[in-house]
Amino acid sequence: MKFDITKITRYLLYSLAIAMQISCSSPSDGGDPTPTPTPTPNPPATKSEVDYWLTKGDQSVLLTKQNAILAFGTLPNAYASIEVNDAQTFQTIDGFGYTLTGGSADVINQLTATKKKELLQELFGSSATSIGVSYIRISIGASDLNAAPFTYNDLPAGDTDLTLSKFSLAPDKNGVIAILKEILAINPNIKVLATPWSAPLWMKDKASFVGGSLQTQYYGVYANYFVKYIQLMKAEGITIDAITPQNEPLHGGNNPSMVMTAEEQANFIKNSLGPAFKTAGITTKIIAYDHNCDNIQYATTIFNDAAAAPFVDGSAYHLYGGNINALSSIYNAFPTKNVYFTEQYTGADGDFGGDLKWHVKNVIIGSMRNWSKNALEWNLANNSTFGPHTNGGCSTCKGALTVNSSESFNRNVAYYIIAHASKFVPAGSVRIGSNVVGNLNNVAFKTPAGKKVLIVENDGNSNEIFNIKNNGKWVTTSLDAGAVATFIW
Numbered sequence: 236m237k238f239d240i241t242k243i244t245r246y247l248l249y250s251l252a253i254a255m256q257i258s259c260s261s262p263s264d265g266g267d268p269t270p271t272p273t274p275t276p277n278p279p280a281t282k283s284e285v286d287y288w289l290t291k292g293d294q295s296v297l298l299t300k301q302n303a304i305l306a307f308g309t310l311p312n313a314y315a316s317i318e319v320n321d322a323q324t325f326q327t328i329d330g331f332g333y334t335l336t337g338g339s340a341d342v343i344n345q346l347t348a349t350k351k352k353e354l355l356q357e358l359f360g361s362s363a364t365s366i367g368v369s370y371i372r373i374s375i376g377a378s379d380l381n382a383a384p385f386t387y388n389d390l391p392a393g394d395t396d397l398t399l400s401k402f403s404l405a406p407d408k409n410g411v412i413a414i415l416k417e418i419l420a421i422n423p424n425i426k427v428l429a430t431p432w433s434a435p436l437w438m439k440d441k442a443s444f445v446g447g448s449l450q451t452q453y454y455g456v457y458a459n460y461f462v463k464y465i466q467l468m469k470a471e472g473i474t475i476d477a478i479t480p481q482n483e484p485l486h487g488g489n490n491p492s493m494v495m496t497a498e499e500q501a502n503f504i505k506n507s508l509g510p511a512f513k514t515a516g517i518t519t520k521i522i523a524y525d526h527n528c529d530n531i532q533y534a535t536t537i538f539n540d541a542a543a544a545p546f547v548d549g550s551a552y553h554l555y556g557g558n559i560n561a562l563s564s565i566y567n568a569f570p571t572k573n574v575y576f577t578e579q580y581t582g583a584d585g586d587f588g589g590d591l592k593w594h595v596k597n598v599i600i601g602s603m604r605n606w607s608k609n610a611l612e613w614n615l616a617n618n619s620t621f622g623p624h625t626n627g628g629c630s631t632c633k634g635a636l637t638v639n640s641s642e643s644f645n646r647n648v649a650y651y652i653i654a655h656a657s658k659f660v661p662a663g664s665v666r667i668g669s670n671v672v673g674n675l676n677n678v679a680f681k682t683p684a685g686k687k688v689l690i691v692e693n694d695g696n697s698n699e700i701f702n703i704k705n706n707g708k709w710v711t712t713s714l715d716a717g718a719v720a721t722f723i724w
Contacts, residue, residue: 281304282304282306283303283304283305283306284305284306284307284710284724285305285306285307285703285710285712285722285723285724286300286722286723286724287300287301287303287305287712287720287721287722287723288300288301288655288658288659288720288721288723289301289718289719289720290591290651290655290718290719290720291715291717291718292587292588292589292591292592292715292716292717292718293588293717294587294588296718297646297651298366298651298654298655298658301720303712305710305711305712305722306710307705307708307709307710307724308708308709308710309707309708309709312702312711314700314701314702314711315672315673315675315701315702316672316701316702316703316704316709317669317670317671317672317675317677317689317691317701317702317703317704318668318669318670318704318705319667319668319669319679319687319689319703319704319705320667320668320669320705321667321668321679321681321687321705321706322667322668323667323668324665324666324667324668324681325606325665325666325667325668326573326574326606326607326608326665326666327608327663327664327665328603328608328609328660328662328663328664328665328666328680329369329370329426329476329575329608329609329662330368330369330370330425330426330609330657330661330662331368331369331370331599331609331610331611331653331656331657331660332368332369332370332371332372332425332609332611332612332653332657333368333371333372333611333612333613333614333615333635333649333653334371334372334373334374334378334380334578334611334612334613334614334615335371335372335373335411335414335415335418335615336373336374336378336380336381336411336614336615337374337377337378337380337381337382337407337410337411337623338380338381338382338614338616338617338622338623338624339380339414339614339615339616339617339634340407340410340411340413340414341382341410341623342616342617342618342623342634342638343355343414343615343616343636343638344409344410344413344414345638345640345641346638346641346642346644347641347642350641350642350644351417352417354636354644355414355417355418355421356421358418358615359418359421359422359425360421360422361422365658366650366653366654366657366658367657367658367659367661368422368425368653368657369422369424369425369426369657369661369662370425370426370428370609370611370662371415371418371425371426371427371428372427372428372429372430372577372578372611373411373415373427373428373429373430374411374429374430374431374432374482375387375429375430375431375432375461375464375478376406376431376432376433376491377406377432377433377491377625378432378482378491378628379432379489379490379491379492379624379625379627379628379629380614380617380623380624380625380628380629380632381623381624381625381628382622382623382624382625383625383626384432384433384444384490384491384625385406386431386433386434386435386436387402387403387404387406387435387460387464388401388402388403388435388437388460389435389436390435390436390437392442394437395437396437397456399456399459399460399463402460402463402464402467404464404467404468404471412468412471412473415427415473416471416472416473419472419473424662426476426477426609426662427473427474427475427476428475428476428477428478428479428522428575428577428611429464429465429468429475429477429478430478430479430481430482430525430577431480431481431482431493432482432489432491432492432493433491433492433493434449434453434457434460434493435460438450438453438456438457439493444490444491444492444625445487445488445489445490445491445492445627446487446488446492446493446494447487447493447494448493448494448495448499449493449495449499449503451502454502454503454506454507455507455511457503457507457508458503458507458508458510458511458512459511461478461480461508461511461512462511462512462515462517465478465517465519466515466517475519476519476520477519477520477521477522477548477575478519478520478521478522479521479522479523479524479525479551479577480495480500480503480504480508480521480523480525481493481495481500481525482525482526483525483526483527483553484496484500484524484525484526484533485526485527485530485533486526489627489628489629490625490626490627490628491625497524497532497533497534497536497537498536500523500524500533500537501536501537501540501543502543504521504523504537504543504546504547505540505542505543505546506542508521508546509521509543509545509546509547512546513546520548520549521546521547521548522547522548522549522550522551522573522575523537523538523547523549523550523551524537524550524551524552525550525551525552525553525577525578526552526553527552527553527554527555527556527557528552528553528554528556528557528558528559528561528562529556529557529558529561530556530557531561531564531565531568533550534550534565534569534572535565535568535569537550538550538568538569538572544572547572548572548573549572549573549574549575549608550565550572550573550574550575551574551575551576551577552574552575552576552577552602552607553576553577553578553579554576554579554597554598555579559597559598559601559602559605560601560605561605562574562576562602562605562606562607563605563606566605566606573608574605574606574607574608575607575608575609576598576602576607576609576610576611577609577611578611578612578613579594579597579598579611579612579613580612580613580614580629580632580633581594581612581613581632581633581647581648581649581652582631582632582633583621583630583631583632583633584631585633585648587648588717590648590649590652591648591651591652591717591719592692592694592717592719594612594648594649594652595652595655595676595690595692595719596676596692596694598610598612598652599652599653599655599656599678599690600676600677600678600690600692601676603666603678603680604666604678610653610656611653612635612649612652612653613632613649614632614633614634614635614649615634615635615636616634616635616636616637616638616644617632617633617634617636617637617638618637618638618639619637619639621633621634633647633648633649634647634649635647635649635650635653636650651719655690655719655721656690656721658721659682659686659688659690659721659723660680660682660688660690661682661683663682663683664680664681664682664683664688665680665681666678666679666680667679667680667681667687669689672701673695673699674693674694674695674699675691675692675693675694675699675701675714676691676692676694677689677690677691677692678690686723686724687705687723687724688721688722688723689703689721689722689723690719690720690721690722691714691719691720691721691722692718692719693714693715693716693717693718693719694717695716696716697716698713698714698715698716699713699714699716700712700713701713701714703722705724
């Protein structure tokens with residue numbers, strides 16, 4: 236007998252299918268069941284939708300782009316989410332940067348021409364290897380991080396110069412001014428804030444660079460001193476975007492320094508500086524105060540002066556005292572006045588990891604979440620002994636850079652503090668909404684090009700896994716304790 240194996244196999248399979256159908260439709264099961272859908276996981280991403288740059292507190296990673304693939308998805312997880320809300324907008328950003336002190340200019344000028352060019356491109360350029368610094372503060376005359384104190388109108392004891400005929404930028408021509416010209420060739424749009432540490436001694440009630448106050452009889456002359464400074468800097472090709480009338484006006488112990496109370500500053504602005512700017516057609520912003528966060532009454536006094544307030548753009552702050560939330564207090568009280576963060580130093584005895592955490596948390600994230608239009612670290616550069624500085628000036632201020640020789644410099648913690656913002660958040664960016672989750676301090680921006688940027692600092696003691704959520708989708712990532720990351724998409 237001959238068997239057709241193929242036919243037999245087909246018959247058996249058919250019979251089995253019929254039997255299964257009967258079984259599945261038997262009255263005992265209550266009819267056709269509703270099948271349970273099987274979740275379809277997101278397919279593995281092959282291309283990252285989010286770039287991110289990382290710096291760790293132990294310096295094992297320093298502003299380095301990471302290779303991890305981060306792609307937005309919708310598969311739920313149990314991790315906390317930082318939700319970025321680009322429909323919620325706050326202040327427009329003027330920029331991030333440093334103070335270019337006279338001492339900074341001196342040490343940078345010690346580099347070879349090639350090395351200096353490389354450094355300035357790295358700091359102020361827009362290439363992939365640059366950090367895009369967009370805001371610079373300079374001193375009007377000397378700061379304490381100059382080799383010696385001076386103003387632009389120094390005279391022999393007993394002399395005066397009411398017409399400012401002897402005013403001269405010469406002390407800064409080969410230093411700050413020369414460097415600024417090189418910077419402007421790289422970034423013509425960089426914003427420059429200028430601040431005096433002291434008026435010329437002949438205008439003060441004390442013949443000393445340390446302390447003393449501006450005599451009222453010289454208010455008009457000193458106002459013209461600012462006008463002349465701005466005009467002569469313009470003639471050098473340098474536009475001064477803003478000035479403050481006095482650096483740290485309540486600190487008279489520095490060399491140089493000058494005390495100017497809130498009432499004195501209000502009188503100077505409304506009676507002399509503001510009208511002088513108006514007469515000369517000067518559009519440079521006047522920013523009040525420029526001192527610590529532990530005093531918002533100073534700016535309040537000026538803003539409440541009906542004659543002074545119209546001349547004033549806003550107020551500026553440091554954080555050697557007080558809390559960064561003070562910026563919101565003054566902004567909420569006077570929402571038409573801008574807020575600026577203009578100085579914070581890192582010290583010679585500081586710890587890289589500790590300074591990274593504190594400064595990113597307060598100076599970058601804190602100032603931005605409290606309405607500041609800028610964030611500046613103190614000194615751009617000094618030498619290995621923390622000089623130059625005046626006799627009595629800061630001897631422990633560590634620059635963002637240490638210049639070791641004509642061919643060598645080190646990048647210090649302040650370099651990375653600023654770079655995590657300046658490289659990714661250009662001037663004209665707008666702060667947007669984001670929530671703080673546990674130890675993950677953060678701030679978010681939308682750039683003029685439409686990119687979203689999120690800066691995150693892990694203030695805790697362990698690695699944190701979290702989501703970054705935007706427009707109903709999220710990516711999952713993690714950040715080591717004490718680390719800082721900037722995410723861009």
